[in-house]
Amino acid sequence: EPEVTQTPSHQVTQMGQEVILRCVPISNHLYFYWYRQILGQKVEFLVSFYNNEISEKSEIFDDQFSVERPDGSNFTLKIRSTKLEDSAMYFCASRPGQGNGANVLTFGAGSRLTVL
């Protein structure tokens, strides 16, 4: 079964450092997403990406965050100047956008970010 792959599974960083979380979506999917879940809280939408540009973003997704699809397979989330409150599980997801299951998101296992 095709899956969304995320790396690293866990990253520990010092406050103020930059981190890049990587995702490989399912190959024929057209829409990509990042969500995050702070421990004990809701899974929150950050950003959606289609046709090489951001299609929607939440108020959480400020100038500290950026996304990129540097090649045909990777989809990255960059967090600049990390803060303690950025500690969370970050989920990548993708969906086909057409055909059967067009609107069903497939999620990766998540990347746990710990900011010290």
Place this chain on the structure above:
Amino acid sequence: AQSVTQLGSHVSVSEGALVLLRCNYSSSVPPYLFWYVQYPNQGLQLLLKYTSAATLVKGINGFEAEFKKSETSFHLTKPSAHMSDAAEYFCAVIRSGGSYIPTFGRGTSLIVHP
């Protein structure tokens, strides 16, 4: 704006007992509703979805959910819990006709006792 509320951050049942995980939604238009499950160290996996067809939706692993518009609910049930059902369960809503961005609840942790 749409939202979901999952009542109870933890639900504990005995193996073989009925599982009931509650989800209430708010949406200004008919919604699409989903239940996802997350097993330890894995991603969110789709259990089932409601997209305005049958109100009783059957999913994987013996789970089902019933869409009740009058109660704005989409509770998840399974007649007989199995130890392997222990996981985190998330309800999510998408506003039909809008952007396909699910809004998730806080999640409910299902604990199954032998």
